[in-house]
Amino acid sequence: MKYKDTILAGIFVNILMKLICFILLQLNVFSSGINKHIQSFRSAKGQEGIQVSVSIRSLNSGEQVYAHASEINLPPASTLKLVTTATALEYLGPTYKFETMIYSNGRVSSGKILGDLLIEGIGDPSLGSNRFKNNPFEQVLQSLKDNEIQTIEGQIRVLNNDTARFPLGWLVGDIGNYYGAFASPFNFHENLYTVYFNGGTKIGEPAGIASIKPFDPAWKIKNHVTTGPAGSGDQVNILNLPFSNEILMIGSVPLNAKNFAIKGAIPNVNKIFTDSLSSYLRQNGISVNNKIYPENLQNEELGSILSPDVFEISKETNFRSVNIFADGLANFMWDAEAPDYDTFLKDFWKEKGVDLSTHRFIDGSGLSPMNTLSTQNLSLILFKMKDQNRFLQTIPIAGKEGTVSSVAVNTGGKISMKSGSISGCRNYAGYFTSNLGKKYAFSIFVNGFHSDHSKAVRTFLEEFFVKMIAIKE
Structure with a gap:
């Protein structure tokens, strides 16, 4: 029995070694x-x-x-x-949702906020993004309706969004472009705006700006974009730092281009958001009177804006x-x-x-x-x-x-x-x-x-x- 066991063990080891060699050969x-x-x-x-x-x-x-x-x-x-x-x-x-809070700065009486409407973010990067069905304006409007508010006597303000969170390891040439939009405690519409250029009829001619959406009249734009060869694509670079209204646009767009879209990073997202929200609320029957109120009135929670899940x-x-x-x-x-x-x-x-x-x-x-x-x-x-x-x-x-x-x-x-x-x-x-x-x-x-x-x-x-x-x- 011992002899037979030895023979069987030898056969098994031989087969195992061949299998290992085959696997190693395949990997090699x-x-x-x-x-x-x-x-x-x-x-x-x-x-x-x-x-x-x-x-x-x-x-x-x-x-x-x-x-x-x-x-x-x-x-x-x-x-x-x-x-x-x-x-x-x-x-x-995976199911976590960011919650952006909605407050009144001042008491609510007879359908009016006797003060400001306050929006406080905790870092939701998706708020107002067109990639999702969540419309933050609709959620704010619904919160006002739920509290039977028809008038905001004060202003719409965003709280605690004065910290530049972009890494110092980023290249300066990236920051003004959409892909270099920095994430803050409060973000809106992926912090992007779109510039629509019209290319010239000759290479080297200035390229004009047809429109900018969204747009803040406070922006001081220097357009140095020119016309490049046909089919040259997006060669535009936008240069500006967060919170600065000085915006420089350089590079080129294709020959004869019409409404050629280039994406930039919004430098003052609070202003773009509050202007857009004010317009939306007015269109939906909510008055925003922009009166000046003290900032330290008692806050009252009115609701919140929920993000898509993580x-x-x-x-x-x-x-x-x-x-x-x-x-x-x-x-x-x-x-x-x-x-x-x-x-x-x-x-x-x-x-x-x-x-x-x-x-x-x-x-x-x-x-x-x-x-x-x-x-x-x-x-x-x-x-x-x-x-x-x-x-x-x-x-x-x-x-x-x-x-x-x-x-x-x-x-x-x-x-x-x-x-x-x-x-x-x-x-x-x-x-x-x-x-x-x-x-x-x-x-x-x-x-x-x-x-x-x-x-x-x-x-x-x-x-x-x-x-x-x-x-x-």
Whole structure:
């Protein structure tokens, strides 16, 4: 019996060793193919200095099954939004709603507020956004009707919104543009306005402003935008600091363009909101008389404005890469817990077994080029979130949805991912199902390339995604 047992054990060990060798061979073949693809890309003329970092992690074991320079710190760009939304869904919960309070500054008598109507925000980044059905003006109107108020004798004022919350690590050239709109305790309409330009009939001619919506007559706009070649697209940059009415517009719009839309960041969102709300209330039978009252009259709660839930905000954040949503979520979370978002995020994920101590987080959106993250830690966070179905639903399917609808179209909908790009960076992160049906988290950062290499980078990434889902494990 002992002899037979020895023979059987030997056969079993032999089969096991062959199986292990087969698996290792398959992984080596996969790794070799990906490595050759990366080496071929980086060996092309002028592309030697481009950095490529990759982490692919099994959702079954949590182990990295492929890594290429996965430990280095690089700017994550908008893939950082995955970290911010994952944190918000875990910390706040998917059903959490922001509540913007409505008060009267003065007593209510005979259908009148004998004072001001006060609006106090706590950081809702989605208030007044056209992406949701929630209309804050309707909610204010309903609160007034519920309290049988027909007249506001004083003014409409926004409380506690005089703190600039934009990170000092942002580039000055970003702040005046919509994608650089900073999130405050009170936000409205994603803090954006739209400028409509008409291009000239000759290249180099001045481009005129047809209209601006919404608009504050106090803005002092210097329009230096000119006419560029036909089909040149949006080459306009808007420069201004928060709370400043000095706005400089430079760059170009296409030849013969009509009502060419450019988005800017509202520098004084309180004024835009109160003017818009006053107009809406008057149109709906509420008088706003703008009399001057003392600011320290007794406040009376009249109601509140509720936001969409955090899941809905997170989904829009990742599907459409909305910076102000990500930064608003980040600011709200760290404000009461830590001195900054960097500290908050590191403490939060440390408790979940992810060490982010070597990284730097300037914001929640990824706009700052000073943010740093490694692909291996990003894939680890994604692994930690693999069972959170609400988080998985916030990530668009490549080739079909969101900002990745035109990316990886040849992968059959097997990849869900978030894109990220700032100057010289093209990044992606998310989840995929291999051709064999196994599931993985992944992250790939391509960093340090010139605009002349953009086409080569796109080609490299498209081929990478096809190779990635072919993993055999």
